[in-house]
Amino acid sequence: MAEEKRTRSPRKKPDRIPRQEMPVRSAQDRIQDFEEVALGFDAVLAQKEAQRCLQCPKQPCVDGCPVSVDITGFIHLITEGDFIGAARKIKETNLLPAVCGRVCPQEEQCEQVCVVGKIDEPVAIGRLERFVADYERNQGTVVLPEVAPPSGKKVAIIGSGPAGITVSYELLQAGHKVTIFEALHELGGVLIYGIPEFRLPKKIVAAEIDTIKKLGAEIKLNMLIGKTRTIDQLMNDDGFDAVFIGTGSGLPMFLKLPGENLNGISSANEFLTRVNLMKAYREEYATPVKVGKKVAVFGAGNVAMDAARSAKRVGGDDTEVSIVYRRARDQMPAREEEIHHAEEEGIIFNLLTNPIRFIGDENNHVKEIECVKMELGEPDDSGRRRPITIKGSEHLVEADTVIVALGTMPRKFIAETSPDIKTSDWGTFLVDEESGETSKKGVFAGGDIVTGSATVIQAMGAGRVAAKAIKEYLAEN
DSSP states (O other): OOOOOOOOOOOOOOOOOOOOOOOBOOHHHHTTSOSOSBOOOOHHHHHHHHTTOOOOSSOHHHHTSTTOOOHHHHHHHHHTTOHHHHHHHHTTTOSOHHHHHHHSOGGGTTGGGOGGGGTSSOOOHHHHHHHHHHHHHHHTOOOOOOOOOOOSOEEEEEOOSHHHHHHHHHHHHTTOEEEEEOSSSSTTTHHHHTSOTTTSOHHHHHHHHHHHHHTTOEEEOSOOBTTTBOHHIIIIISOOSEEEEOOOOOEEOOOOOTTTTSBTEEEHHHHHHHHHTTOTTSTTSSSOOOOOSEEEEEOOSHHHHHHHHHHHHHHOTTOEEEEEOSSOGGGOOSOHHHHHHHHHTTOEEEOSEEEEEEEEOTTSBEEEEEEEEEEEEEEOTTSSEEEEEOTTOOEEEEOSEEEEOSOEEOOSHHHHHOTTSOBOTTSOBOOOTTTOBOSSTTEEEOTHHHHSSOOHHHHHHHHHHHHHHHHHHHHHO
16 A cells, blocks of 8 residues: 655744844934933843743854853843853953943844854844843842962053953953053043044943953053153053053054134044043033034045034034935945944945045135046955045035044154164054063063954954063063
8 A cells, every 4th residue: 555645834933033123212312412412222022032042052253252252151141140150151251241232233243143143143242242231230239350470570552441450350360560652531441542432431331441450550641642751661661571452453544635623623632532532522521522514534534434423413403414325335344234224313324436636715714625536447456446536526626624533543652762673664563472472571462552443352463472472571580
């Protein structure tokens, strides 16, 4: 008897939990102030998002993280409701989770290689990181790590940005005495002066950096190394056994066009420093920032978005702010989230446009920009299609305020007073990739001073590499 054929109904796939949206303030409300735009997950959203994690055995997300956070480990703790434990799990390798959860480009790092992202949107790792860090801080349950007995060694940390803070944290735990030299009047480097309050509240930065102070770091503000002291003086006269240079890349680049010295034209670095570090957006402070009614921002990275959105808030409802960029929207290097928020806030995108000169009024104040239209040609060395000028497309753009956000280079104060430290043609310090050690024995460097402008978490990764090498160096010397 022939076997009866049986048909099976296809197995129903389990419904996948969609990626949870993070609440944000409305554009109409947020452009009136400098309060934080993104509101973050609550516990319900966080646990629902955490349940999307597959807990992969190979953990490609960890490999994608420059500081190797145990991502699946902390997300698993969230699913169990152990938010404090999750925060402490992150802090095993990352001192600044509330900062990184807000400003790091997870979409290009840990989330880019998330296995869930191959079939759906990746797990919102950064937003979960922010949630547990905020939860721990708000609950008042932040605890200090254990510190080894004093080693008798002391290390100078130059610069208090992400790289310097990371090195300090690692060395303090190892029992070494750390002195941080900061050129400005607050700790934090680019976290304080470069990123606007609405994207990274300064109280968040201060709270996370406070750990360094509690661990015993000596802080010396308003100390511009290379001017007030040299590297040789720190090592030979002041008795430091090792030095870490994490001074970042703070010298702005300009367009080098006719008329660029007109009043009303500034770099994004200067503009954002005044807005952030000097609280110039508040009327009660003595260093006001004034913008006109037509603001043009040149550049299309995160710094350009920060400058444009800050200018909109400083200028008010009747101020028109535009991003001027010579390429197309899909070639903009800024995070998609920042571009989207800028669009929501009314920032105009004047794309495929390039300036050729600035025109001033009778008071030498910028009033117009002569520009040309561009079209995209063949790809250049970066892989992006090369912008080509369209002949006869010259036109005038009205602008009474111009902010140039084209990137930065390292300042030369240290290099000029330490000629035995080798630098590249760009002024960045040349280091051993495995250790971060420079050509000068006992002197290490990391972050933007080595790589040029990069991300917070990449600078922290370089800090961890250097800290490990410094500990080994101190043990041998």
